[in-house]
Amino acid sequence: MCSDTVIKVNNLGKCYHVYDEPSHRLFQFFHRNKKLYHEFWAVKDISFDVKAGETVGILGRNGGGKSTLLQLVCGTLNPTQGSIDTVGSIAALLELGSGMNPTFTGLENIVILSxxxxxxxxxxxxxxxxxxxFADIGEFINQPVKTYSSGMAVRLAFxxxxxREPNILVVDEALSVGDEAFRRKCFARIEKLRENGTTLLFVSHADSLVTQICDRALLLDGGELLQDGVPADVVRSYHRVLFSLPSKRQEIREAIKSGEFVSTVKESSKEEAQKQRHSESLELETYLDDFVSKSIVSYPVRGAEIVDPYLRNKKGKRVNQLVAFEEYEYTYKVKFTKDAAGVQFGMLIKDITGAQVGGSVIPGFNEDRLEAKTGEVFEVVFNFKCPLNPGTYFLNAGVQGLIDEDSENPYLHRLLDVVMFKVHSNGLDNGTGFVNVCPSATTKKL
Known part of the structure; x- marks a missing residue:
């Protein structure tokens, strides 16, 4: 193992015997010459190296082998095949409450874990x-861990x-629970450890976080290592697998393994990787056929119909994978089947919980509304510079107008959740919440 390599994984595999019936496990013990089980490889033939001070993110669908891999690296599981060599101390935050005795108090568990x-x-x-x-759980430190909430258990374990400052820190999605203030506190501590040379190996479904802080990323699927490379490349491949149709998934997996989707960005030093993150993030701007909304609601057509709503970039290319602070257009056509007065077109952005993030109408509230005749078609275009922080969002489209003075419903047609899109980090942003307000900020020591 090279002097600067702290984790070396070679041809690693973990196999489990799966029995169709519980009794077959007992029969197998007495009939060694018969195979009463089938093999399930949680991970298979995985090889990679991690250098000192490197931050490596692991992405993959649920059941892809990510947690098993981390447990093998930490030594809490024994491999079926292959080898793992590590240098220095390892601190691991794996399953929620892992290593803690629920009947012991928090303080007693601190002693045991130490x-x-x-x-x-x-x-x-x-x-x-x-x-x-750091745990900040107050008097609960002297109470049994079984009385803790999930967030409190993570606080204590983290x-x-x-x-102490371990040589290697391994984190398995545990920081996805707990309040945002404590999660921020954890990441601040992790950043400090990274600055001091700690190697970080972690699993996360927050692909924007992987793009922002990782030097490298690994993509696991079906227990196999499909890709090891630049975070932006791996995130893009992860989305292809995640949103692919089952009938096309194996074809996409093979294409990723062959390197078909890898960019021309060459392997670089840590400093060079940091400088390249913004340009790499632009490569995420694309359209994924299978990344579509499954919650579309179409209201009855009452004199106008909205057709083909979609997002496009400044080059006119249709996209549903956006990059923060880049320019885009949300466009759709409206076909009028009846004469309408007081016409107004609208759009609304929502997050995955349905919370309204923001929207717009044209003409504006202080502008004269439009008139539309039967058979006319309008193209509606909303131009915007994406201010959203990384995450998944949905778009509504609506057209209002009067076709009957007695009608109390102003909508001629309305589509909810008609476009689903994902915003990726541009590698430079530091916003919180839904929208990055981009304040002009300065500091000075008093």
């Missing part, structure tokens, strides 16, 4: 106050894991 991690008694007495302060 002993498992090999922390000396003198060092433990030094770091104990920091652990309690506080112990990062109390």
């Amino acid at each position: 002993e498992i991690m090999g922390i000396s008694k003198d060092h433990f007495e030094e770091i104990l106050p920091r652990i309690i302060e 506080a112990v894991s990062v109390a």
Whole structure:
């Protein structure tokens, strides 16, 4: 193993025996010459190296082998084949509450976990106050862990894991629970560890986070390593697998393994990778055929019909994978089947919970509305510079007008959740919430 390599995985595999009937497990014990099970490879033939100070993200669908791989690296599982070599101490935050005894108090679990991690008694007495302060669970530190919420359990486990500075930190999606303030506190601590040279290996479904902070990314699917490379490339491949039709999935997997979707960006140093993140993020701007809304609601057509709503970039290319702060157009056509007065077109952006993020109408509220005749077709275009933070969003489209003075319904046609799109980080943003307000900020020491 090279001097700067801290994790070396070679031809790694973990196989489980799956029995159709519980009794077959007992029969197998007495009939060794018969095979009463079928093999399930959680991970198979995986090889990669991780250098000191490198941050590597692992992406993949549920059941792809990500958690199994991390457990193998940490030594909590034994491999069926292959080898794993690590250098230095490892701190792991795997399954929720992993390693903690639910009947013991938080303080008692801190003692046990510290002993498992090999922390000396003198060092433990030094770091104990920091652990309690970081966990910030108050009087619950003296209560059994079984009385904790999921967020409190993670607080305690994370506080112990990062109390000392490990050579390698392994995190398996545990930070997806808990309040945002504590999650931010955790990532601040992780960033500090990275600055001090800690190697980070973590699983996350937050692909924007992988693009932002990782030097490399791995894509696992079906227990296989499909891709190891630049985060932007791996995220794009992850989306292709995630949103592919089952009938096309194997074809896409093979294309990814062959390198068909890899960009021309060459492997670079950590500093060069940071400089390239913005340009790499632009490669995420694309259209995925299978990334479509499954919650479309179409209201009755009452004199006008909205046709073909979609997003396009400034080159006129149809997209549903956007990059923050790039320019886009949301467009659709409206066919009028009746004369209408006071016509107004609208759009609305929502997040995955249905919360309204923002919208617009044309003509504006202080402008004269339009007249439309039967048979006329209008093209509606909303131009915008995407201010949204990374995440998945949905678009509505609507047209209002009067075709009957007695009607109380102003909508001639309305489509809800008609376009689904995903916003990726541009590699430079630092916003929170839905919208990045881009404040002009300065600091000075007083």
